[in-house]
Amino acid sequence: MQPTIYDVAKQAGVSIATVSKVVNNKGRIGEQTKKKVIAIMKELNYQPNAFAAALTGKSTQTIGVIIPDLANPYFAELAKCLEDEAHKMGFSLMICSTDNNSEKEETYINLFIRKKVDGCILASTLSNPQLVTELAIQYMPVVLAGQAILEKDLPAVSVHDQQGGYIATTHLTALGHQRIAIIMEPKAFSSLERLKGYKKALKEAGLIYDENLVMTADATLTGGADAFRLFVDMEQPPTAIFACNDVLAIGVCQEAHRASIHIPDELSIIGFDNTILASVTSPPLTTVAQPLREMSRQMITTLLTSSNEKRGNQQFVFEPQLVNRQSTAKLN
Structure with a gap:
């Protein structure tokens, strides 16, 4: 079998990152370590680009998908859409969740x-994007899902997050709300973009941006509930909350019910993603939808139709849409 970067790292007693730096002649590496890695590469007859060439001759009909959390309904639905689209083209998925x-x-x-998969879709938030994409691009085509800003040299498929944040906040200002809070995921590029849209909508409505109305929370029901309690304890609590994903929004809804705060009469709540849970909550959640089916089709098509070199840094950005349900209402 053709040796991989994993085999070189193991035999040399170094990390995969170190081997990658030697291969790409990047980063600081001790001369002794560099010589050792090069010697092992020669000993194993390791060819960094050999697998990419081999792809043209033999396919495993398998695509790897990396997501951050399968328990999050958004990523579960994304995985399902990707599986459906891959199946149409005769491919199977290998799905891994990174937490x-x-x-x-x-x-x-x-x-x-x-496992010699034919390509990889990275939907993870990528704690170490440079290393992960460096390792991947040496061996297989790669498409990023929603991470265009992190790695300019790879194609990416995403929703227009800033526009989504603008749509959500504009919906609330049109209903007469002036104290509008936002709950974001920490360090998430998508949330930062949605915050920009939130600020733009506030400015257009003549409202002042208040940092006290901005909270960060993990994308869990507990995260949404914790943020809600902090808002409620304010001297002037918000009358509306924009949560940057549906899970956070539903956490807010659940905690509001426990606090006997009626939605939407006393508090309007809007989420993001339009997951299946949004339509079954009580009341059904107003949210911003991502066209997951179309985005998934683009990811699979882009991954399988050409090589990394030909695809370059293509960016496919899809437009979000408001789904107006019953968790938002005019301010009384």
């Missing part, structure tokens, strides 16, 4: 290399 752990990201990329 936003950089070591897991590296482990799974390495697994894909050893």
Whole structure:
């Protein structure tokens, strides 16, 4: 079998990152370590680009997918859409969930290399984007899902997050709300973009941006509930909350019910993603939808139709849409 970067790292007693730096002649590496890695590469007859060439001759009909959390309904639905689209083209998926752990990201990329998958879709938040994409691009085509800003040299498929944040906040200002809070995921590029849209909508409505109305929370029901309690304890609590994903929004809804705060009469709530949970909550959640089916089709098509070199840094950005349900209402 053709040796991989994993085999070189193991025999040399160094990390995969170190081997990658030697291969790409990047980063600081001790001369002794560099010579050792090069010697092992020669001994194993390791060719960094050999697998890419081999893809043209033999396919495993398998695509690797890395996501941060399968328990999050958005990523579960994304995985389902990707599986459907891949199946239409005769491919199967190998899905790995990282829990936003950089070591897991590296482990799974390495697994894909050893399993010789035909390509990789990275939907993870990428704790270490440079390392992960460097390792992947040496061996297989790669498409990023929603991470265009992190790695300019790879194609990416995403929703227009800033526009989504603008749509959500504009919906609330049109209903007469002036104290509008936002709950974001920490360090998430998508949330930062949605915050920009939130600020733009406030400015257009003549409202002042108040940092006290901005909270960060993990994308869990508990995260949404914790943020809600902090807002409620304010001297002037918000009358509306924009949560940057549906899970956070539903956490807010649940905690509001426990606090006997009626939605939407006393508090309007809007989410983002339009997951299946949004339509079954009580009341059904107003949210911003991502066209997951179309985005998934673009990811699979882009991955399978050309090489990394030909695809370059293509960016496919899809427009979000407001789904107006019953968790938002005019301010009384």
